[in-house]
Amino acid sequence: MRRLRALRPAAVDERGQELVSFCGHCGVRRHPLDATPASRVCGQCGLGLVLQAGADLAPRPDEPFLIIDTSLSVCAMSAAAETLFAIDETDAVNKHIADFLVPADANAPSAENLLTLLVDVAAGSREACTTVVRPRQEYGVRFWARIGPCGSPRAALLVLS
Ligand SMILES: [Zn+2]
Structure with missing residues (x-):
């Protein structure tokens, strides 16, 4: 069984980039093929929906992130971003x-x-990129922001690092 698991093919997007699944709240990653079709709710925290993004883009542990739709509204905010x-x-x-x-x-x-x-990015017409941002109320703080597509549904993922 272990051997079979190790040999599973990677999940990829339409451009062949490796995809990973992560919780939209706690950010815990899991293999996309482990996602149970019956439930998209994170098994770790029980709060977030499981989303997918490129392996390079998806948040690493403790990186705050937000999910933004094409109307520029926040769809989800991670626990680390809530704290931030x-x-x-x-x-x-x-x-x-x-x-x-x-x-x-x-x-x-x-x-x-x-x-x-x-x-x-949220509309799917742009690739992932990075830029520098700061919290609206703070001038002395800078974050690198990785911005790229995630889903589903299609949205923009902004990860602060
Ligand atoms: Zn979670």
């Missing part, structure tokens, strides 16, 4: 992403570009 922004996910959902994060530099990319980028 001092807000409960239930209060964060449906708020605009700009209520939480803005570009770190006034120069590049502009706030509008960050939002355009997120819309394009």
Whole structure:
């Protein structure tokens, strides 16, 4: 049995990139092929929906992340992001992403570009990329943000590191 598990094919997206599954709340990863079709709720925390993203993009343990849709509303916020922004996910959902994060530099990319980028990624018309952001209320803090597609349903995943 163990041998068979080790030989399972990797799950890949349409571009052949390896996909991993992770919980939209606690961020725990599991192999996509382990997902039980009956339930998409995380078996670890029992709160988050299991999502998929590229292996390079998906959050590593303790990396705060947010899920954003094409209307730039927050769809999900990880437990680590709840701590970072001092807000409960239930209060964060449906708020605009700009209520939480803005570009770190006034120069590049502009706030509008960050939002355009997120819309394009959420719509599936743009590849993953990285940019620098800061919490809206704090000027001395910078985060690298990995932004790329996740699903389902299709949305933009923003991971802070
Ligand atoms: Zn979980």
